[in-house]
Each structure stands twice: as C-alpha cells, then as structure tokens.
Amino acid sequence: MTAREVYLDNSATTRTDPRVLEAMAPYFSEKYGNPNSLHKYGREARAAVDTARAQTAALINAEPADVVFTGAGSEADNLAVKGAAWALREKGKGAHIITSAIEHHAALSSVKWLGKMGFEYTILPVDGRGMVSPDALEAAIRPDTTLVTIMFANNEIGTIQPIKKLGEVCRRHGVMFHTDAVQAAGHIKIDVKELPVDMLTMAAHKMYGPKGIGALYVRRGIKLIPTLHGGGQEFGLRSGTENVPAIVGFGKAAEIAKARLDAGADKKLAAMRDYFIEGVLSKIPETRLTGAAGDDRLPFHTSFVVKYIEGEGMLLLLDAAGIYASSGSACTSGSLEPSYVLLATGLDHATAHGSLRLTMSHETTKEDIDYVLEKFPPIVEKLRAMSPFYNKK
Ligand SMILES: Cc1ncc(COP(=O)(O)O)c(C=O)c1O
Incomplete structure (x- = not known):
C-alpha cells in the first residue's frame, strides 16, 4: 500500500486540472500558429487567445478587451504599479504611491524600486488580523497621491482586505486603485463591475491552471506605460509573442473556477x-x-x-x-x-x-x-x- x-x-x-491540460495540448502540437500571423494557423491561434480572454474576463465580470495577458502574476503587478505610476507622473498628476506592509514582493518591491526612481511612497500598517484600515488609507492620501496598491487577499495569512471600502476611498480622492488578487481570483467571487478597482492582478497557477501566465485587468480608459517594449502585442502593453497554450490554459482554468464558484x-x-x-x-x-x-x-x-x-x-x-x-x-x-x-x-x-x-x-x-x-x-x-x-x- x-x-x-x-x-x-x-x-x-x-495541480493543473486535467481538463486544462487537455485544452492546452493541441496548441503545442497541431495548432502551433503565431496569433499574429494572417494565415489559417495564425487565425486559429488568435481565435483561441480571444476565447481565453473572454473566459478569463468572465471570471471577474470584466470585458474581454480589458484583460491583458502577462508572463506571470508578478509581471502583472509590475505592469500595474510601474505602468500606472509612470503614466500618471508623466501627466503631471504627482508621484506619491500608497501600499501596505504585507504586499507580495511583486508589488512591494515595484513600489520600492519606484522610490529609487524619484517617486515617494507610504507603507500602511495592518492590524493583528492583517487588515488595512480604510480610515488609515484616507489619512495617508496626499494631494500628489496617484496610485494605491493593496492586495485582495494575502498569500501567507489568508486575510481578505475590505477591498470595496478601500476602493471607495480611492474613488473619493480620484486616486487609481490596483489590487493583487493572485490568491483570491478563482477562489472567491470578484465582480469588477461592482468593485471600485481600476486594475486587478491574477495568475493561472493558483487556480488549477499552468504556471508562467498572469493577467491584468485594466479598467477601460486607463493609460499605462508598458514595462516590456517590442512588437506591441496585448494592446501594446506586453510585447512578446503570446504564450498561446498557457493563455488557453488560463481561460479554461478560469471557466472551471467560475462554474465552481457559481455552484x-x-x-x-x-x-x-x-x-x-x-x-x-x-x-x-x-x-x-x-x-x-x-x-x-x-x-x-x-x-x-x-x-x-x-x-x-x-x-x-x-x-x-x-x-x-x-x-x-x-x-x-x-x-x-x-x-x-x-x-x-x-x-x-x-x-x-x-x-x-x-x-x-x-x-x-x-x-x-x-x-x-x-x-x-x-x-x-x-x-x-x-x-x-x-x-x-
Ligand atoms: C499575492 C501574490 N501576488 C503575486 C504572486 C506572484 O505570482 P506569480 O508566481 O505568478 O509570479 C503570488 C505568488 O505567490 C502571490 O501569492
């Protein structure tokens, strides 16, 4: 025994769900086209990416065009934090960022790196349960604050933040709000039409999908400066030939997660x-x-x-x-x-x-x-x- x-x-x-693996497999073998090619193989891959984008968007009730695939959850956090901070500073809106003491390094180190690039930041404390106080957030907002990044749920202690209240504070002050939902997405219901969040990070491998594929939800109208330059894929925000099998896997994992949550x-x-x-x-x-x-x-x-x-x-x-x-x-x-x-x-x-x-x-x-x-x-x-x-x- x-x-x-x-x-x-x-x-x-x-563990990658076997249904996810099955959905991905053809995109390594017979359907190996580059989605940017105009021929049949390319069109086939493009259609698969489009379907996966719609499935991933549906998990959080977003529009497909508002979902950008990235190479990991970490990359999506980097794109959100650095991309928004630079874009807002370029518009002359200020250069102050607010985050929390318990963020994943992908967000926290991005903020600290921006600190070396001339930005200022405030790190909010948490209480004994790991909660960020919306009042403390409000008190920390300055006239030059442009961006707040606070995670949806913590990886080490499982605490879910009062995202709605935190987002409402940001809205009241006209500050952009990003949340790292890598641990939360696919595990609890998230509806970006109800929540005042502007950007939201997800990663497939935390929801029975493949590793090395992330996604950033970016609310319509928000301009980010890309962190990766090149061929202009993913709406110009993430250059590099799309990882079609992983994207397909993300879509399938999101579809399964949504059905589970609905049940x-x-x-x-x-x-x-x-x-x-x-x-x-x-x-x-x-x-x-x-x-x-x-x-x-x-x-x-x-x-x-x-x-x-x-x-x-x-x-x-x-x-x-x-x-x-x-x-x-x-x-x-x-x-x-x-x-x-x-x-x-x-x-x-x-x-x-x-x-x-x-x-x-x-x-x-x-x-x-x-x-x-x-x-x-x-x-x-x-x-x-x-x-x-x-x-x-
Ligand atoms: C909260 C949180 N954010 C970001 C990440 C990074 O995601 P990835 O491993 O896809 O880069 C993780 C992974 O542990 C995480 O738990």
Missing part, C-alpha cells in the same frame, strides 16, 4: 477549513491562527504559529509523513528572517519563526485533513521535547 500523500501547499501553486464550492471548502483550524487549535496547545477568520479569510487557507518550535522543523517532519506544507511564502522560505507579513501583524520574532501554512485544494478530502490532524500533534510534541525554549518554561 502506498503511503498517503497530502499536498497542502496550494497557495504556492496548484458554491467556496462555501464547502470554507467549512472544511474551519473544521481543520478547529482541529489544529484544539489538539495542539499554545498554537494560534494567523490572519483573519470566517468570511474575512480565503476559503482554502489555514496558517498558524506554533510556539517554541521552528516552522522548518515542522516542515521536515510533516514531509516525512507525506504532508506537504510551507512556512511563510514560497519565495522567502529558505531565509532565516521571519516573515515580514507575520511581523507586520504584531508577532514577535520568536513566535513568527514557528509559522506553518497549510492550504487546501478542491481535491483535499476530509480524510486528508483527519490524517494531518492525527500526524501533526505528535510532530509538534516531538519538536517541543527537543526545544530549549519549551523545556525552559
């Missing part, structure tokens, strides 16, 4: 999440949920800090038990510094070191969760028995 394996790192990436799959997952959180907190003493709970949390997301031990130790022993989790975000794990996201929520360094993130998918079963609830507590006990901090108590 093969041992059970439970993949709980779906915030890092998801209420997020509610089912949220119920399992709460069962999981409750199980961990009741079985492991001196453990805390990080981030927000209930409707303010991503439905597939759990994250904890387990006192007196290190996240890495838990990861290794969980891995040996066939349970694949993460400690902090995929790109910063491996560093010895505790997560800046956890520190921003007010945790001290020692506690933040004991972080563990377990993120589910639609394939995760109750049996998987029960398996983790059986294996995880003795792992913590074992590590605590070896911990100098625990024994000193």
Whole structure:
C-alpha cells in the first residue's frame, strides 16, 4: 500500500486540472500558429487567445478587451504599479504611491524600486488580523497621491482586505486603485463591475491552471506605460509573442473556477477549513491562527504559529509523513528572517519563526485533513521535547 500523500501547499501553486491540460495540448502540437500571423494557423491561434480572454474576463465580470495577458502574476503587478505610476507622473498628476506592509514582493518591491526612481511612497500598517484600515488609507492620501496598491487577499495569512471600502476611498480622492488578487481570483467571487478597482492582478497557477501566465485587468480608459517594449502585442502593453497554450490554459482554468464558484464550492471548502483550524487549535496547545477568520479569510487557507518550535522543523517532519506544507511564502522560505507579513501583524520574532501554512485544494478530502490532524500533534510534541525554549518554561 502506498503511503498517503497530502499536498497542502496550494497557495504556492496548484495541480493543473486535467481538463486544462487537455485544452492546452493541441496548441503545442497541431495548432502551433503565431496569433499574429494572417494565415489559417495564425487565425486559429488568435481565435483561441480571444476565447481565453473572454473566459478569463468572465471570471471577474470584466470585458474581454480589458484583460491583458502577462508572463506571470508578478509581471502583472509590475505592469500595474510601474505602468500606472509612470503614466500618471508623466501627466503631471504627482508621484506619491500608497501600499501596505504585507504586499507580495511583486508589488512591494515595484513600489520600492519606484522610490529609487524619484517617486515617494507610504507603507500602511495592518492590524493583528492583517487588515488595512480604510480610515488609515484616507489619512495617508496626499494631494500628489496617484496610485494605491493593496492586495485582495494575502498569500501567507489568508486575510481578505475590505477591498470595496478601500476602493471607495480611492474613488473619493480620484486616486487609481490596483489590487493583487493572485490568491483570491478563482477562489472567491470578484465582480469588477461592482468593485471600485481600476486594475486587478491574477495568475493561472493558483487556480488549477499552468504556471508562467498572469493577467491584468485594466479598467477601460486607463493609460499605462508598458514595462516590456517590442512588437506591441496585448494592446501594446506586453510585447512578446503570446504564450498561446498557457493563455488557453488560463481561460479554461478560469471557466472551471467560475462554474465552481457559481455552484458554491467556496462555501464547502470554507467549512472544511474551519473544521481543520478547529482541529489544529484544539489538539495542539499554545498554537494560534494567523490572519483573519470566517468570511474575512480565503476559503482554502489555514496558517498558524506554533510556539517554541521552528516552522522548518515542522516542515521536515510533516514531509516525512507525506504532508506537504510551507512556512511563510514560497519565495522567502529558505531565509532565516521571519516573515515580514507575520511581523507586520504584531508577532514577535520568536513566535513568527514557528509559522506553518497549510492550504487546501478542491481535491483535499476530509480524510486528508483527519490524517494531518492525527500526524501533526505528535510532530509538534516531538519538536517541543527537543526545544530549549519549551523545556525552559
Ligand atoms: C499575492 C501574490 N501576488 C503575486 C504572486 C506572484 O505570482 P506569480 O508566481 O505568478 O509570479 C503570488 C505568488 O505567490 C502571490 O501569492
């Protein structure tokens, strides 16, 4: 009998849905045309890109012409932040940007880089649940503020921001609003016709699509300065021959995600999440949920800090038990510094070191969760028995 394996790192990436893979396959082989070619093969590829654009737009109730495909979620964040900041400065509107302390590096580092290019920025703090306050945003807006970038939902702690309220503040002050929805899109309902957002980032690989393909929703009429120059593909905003198979895969993944959301799959997952959180907190003493709970949390997301031990130790022993989790975000794990996201929520360094993130998918079963609830507590006990901090108590 093969041992059970439970993949709980779906915030890092998801398994590509077989239906997505099937939709992509012909665009590597018989339908390999360049969508910019005028012949039959080109027209076939162009039609596939158009269909995928419509599917991706439908996921967030956008118009197809308002969706730009990029090479990753990170690239879409870069295009939004740098593209809007430069365009607005060129128009003489100012050069002040506002962001939050818990953004993904794709947005945060873009803002900081702009800081080196003569822009000014303000980084808003978050509360203990990782929430940005709309009042604090309003207070930070200056006459020369042009752009606000605040993520829809956080990758490390699962907190969903009050996007509508934050967007309303921006609207009131005539400031452009971008949100990084890489973790949220496909997992919770997003409607850009209802939400006051001007730009929104998505990535296919977080919603059972392929890696290396992102999308930026850009509200009609907004002018961005491109970050990639060349042949002028993607409405002049992202030069480079379109990655047709990946774009087709994004479209299919978005279509499947929309059908799931319409069927209420997020509610089912949220119920399992709460069962999981409750199980961990009741079985492991001196453990805390990080981030927000209930409707303010991503439905597939759990994250904890387990006192007196290190996240890495838990990861290794969980891995040996066939349970694949993460400690902090995929790109910063491996560093010895505790997560800046956890520190921003007010945790001290020692506690933040004991972080563990377990993120589910639609394939995760109750049996998987029960398996983790059986294996995880003795792992913590074992590590605590070896911990100098625990024994000193
Ligand atoms: C919130 C958030 N933004 C952006 C990204 C970057 O997306 P990509 O991996 O497609 O570049 C990630 C990926 O971890 C993310 O979680």
